[in-house]
Amino acid sequence: MENVNSNNKNYRNKELMAKILVYTFLIGFGLFVILPFYWMVLTSLKSAEAIIAKPPILWLWPNEWELSNFKDAITAVPYFRFMLNTVVVAIFATIGTIITTVLAAFAFARLEFKGRDTLFMFMLATMMIPGEMYVITNYMTISKIPLSGLFVDGGYSLLANQTWGMSIIALTLPFMTSVFYMFFLRQSFKQIPNELYYAAKVDGTTDFKYLLKIMVPIAKPTIITITILNAMGTWNAYIWPRLVANKEIFRLVTNGLRGAAHVDELGRPIFEEQMAATLIVTLPLLIVFLLLKKYIMRGVSRSGIKG
């Protein structure tokens, strides 16, 4: 009897030890994950003197916060203007993507037509191709849309004498559709029972009305996920805007960070200003994430986009 008791106690002790180990490990790694965010916020609040303190200052009380760093950051780079550009681009690209992918996904999920499966497989295959292969030609296309003989002789450039509207078109046009989202939506549409469709047909509902009134509302969570992922993608876009936004004020938020700004007269980086800028760019994303966590995590776990 005594033996059993001590065994039991031993077992419970072991379990407790294991639990402590697991939590220590997880909290340790959790701190590693959070550390850059903390360091970003902390540095953005440091004064020029606090930055060069050795050893580094690890904590600041609110009365020590140097909020002028944020003012300096937005004076050096027009981040609010960039945010406006980014939001406009995100809205247009997302609306375009949703319209084109909803229509196409409907055709793939609901309609019977010749070559449907072949076409779908062909589209899926393009998902294996790295985007770098498209960028070269898309850049050529945007800088000289081949409308020769149609409206303009020799082609129309969205880059030369660029206006804001032209920059928005150049930034959005190639991203108005997506094979992946088409696939994602088709999956959602396919889960809707056929009976609903036949019932609607009997009532004389047209396909388009059925899509708009029945399928789209049912697939709303998927559409919300697409909207968020698309907006996040625009927020993080760096390469394409660097290529096609021809004037500085037409660029998107991420472009401002690694430009020539946020340096002193000698070209050395001003770290507190840099970190204030990165916080300005990062914060909106984090807020959106915390508000819409469910949709984002669900969408991401099913997508696997971003390397």
Next chain:
Amino acid sequence: MIESKNNLKAWLYLAPALILLGLFTFYPLFNAFFLAFVKDFNSITRSTHGMDGYAFVLFDNFSRVFKSPDFGQAVKNTAVIMLVSVPASIITALVISVALNSIKRFQGFLQTVFFLPYVTNSIAIGMTFAFIFHSDYGLVNMFLGWFGVNPITWVGPGASWEAGMTALLIYTVWGGLAFKILVFLSGLQSIDKQYYDAAKIDATPRGRVFSKITVPLLSPMIAYITITSFIGAAKAYSTIIGMFGASLGPEGNANAFITFVGLIYDALEKGTIGAYSVAASAAIVLFLFTFMFTLINMWVSKKRVHY
């Protein structure tokens, strides 16, 4: 009659997506292969330099990629990023996921924490990491100083390749954890509890449970993550911009951390005669390389993966 009507309707639904895909996905794909074989492509006249039409070459553009001064460095950097960061982040993510799955309290909170790196801007966080690794004011050197290590120049002017690469790899692993943990955890949560109950009755040690139950049952997710991570790492680029700036290297040592994708954008931004063809050839090589990885991975996982 009805079928042909249906056919027409389906193509109408597909039209917006197909037109955009045709212009910005299918045509660029074809054009990349075309450009790769054009001799001395002039991006302004859109023809072979000094000619009205095109002259073709077989391997010249490809050999220019291999002979470009940064090619060796780009391959070395890309290979190191792939071979170190992918296994390191997969193993770390796997252990974190198993630990997360074993706890009840704070699981949701910790899961959110581990997902945070996903929703951030890779350039903003790259800059933050660069400051964490700053030789004089950074956290890492402060920490190493506690153990009597002299300050190391990680990313600043004069940083060695080994030091810069170490910092870059730590950042890359940090950035790669979120998605992997999300996928592994959802995989773990779908494993039938019966297996673990049986192991408990037999008093199987934890290590054995992990290697004989968890890993085999998780193997489809591990295979999927391995493919996507290798492809993602092969395309590393914006992480380097974040950490080292557009010069892709520490001050005075530009392109020290150039990657394969860096070669493509370098050529594209130069825009000199033949540069687009070099970019296209490099993009094709990248595609063949990632495609090969997909095939190898599919073949290996067919043999090893337990469904």
